[in-house]
Amino acid sequence: MADSLRNKLLEQLMDKLVETHTIMLPQSMINAELENSWKSFIQRFGMPEEQIVPILEAQGKTKADMMKDWEADAVKNLKGQLVLGKIQEQEKIEVSDEEMDAEMAKQAEAYGMSKEDLKKTFGENGLVEYLKKDIQQKKLVDYLLNQSKKAKGEKFSYQDFIKA
Secondary structure (H helix, E strand, C coil), X not given: CCHHHHHHHHHHHHHHHHHHCCCCCCHHHHHHHHHHHHHHHHHHHCCCHHHHHHHHHHCCCCHHHHHHHHHHHHHHHHHHHHHHHHHHHHCCCCCCHHHHHHHHXXXXXXXXXXXXXXXXXXXXXXCHHHHXXXXXXXXXXXXXXXXXXXXXXXXXXXHHHHHC
C-alpha cells in the first residue's frame, strides 16, 4: 500500500476512533501540547522567539491567537495518542529482539554502515528506544488498518487522490 494511501486511511481511522471515544483531558495536558506546538513553530522558522513575535504581531496575531487556533488539533492529537496507547496495551503489541535486529540491519544497509557500528551509534545517542517505539508504532498502525472495515466508495484516479 502506498504511503500516501496508508496515511489517508490512518487519518480517517484516527478521526473515527477519536470521535467515538469520550476522553476528558486536563487543561494542563492540552497546555503542554500547545507549548510543544509553539516550540516546533519557532524551530521551523530558525529564528529566536523574540524575532518571531513581532512578525506575528505585524500580521495581527499573538502567541495566544496561534495557540487558540491550534487547540482543536492539539486535543485531537492527544486523544488519538491515548486511544492508540490503550489499544497497544490491550493488544500487547511489542517489539521482539528479532524485529529490532532486522530493523537495525535494514537501517545499517541504508546508511552504508555495519550493523555493529549502527548499534553502537544508536546506543551512544539514545536512539535504540526511539527505534523500538517507531517499530511498535508501525506494528500498531498495521494492526489497526488490518482490523478496520473499509467501505467501498467512489472510485477516482491516483492523480485525483494526490490532488486531494
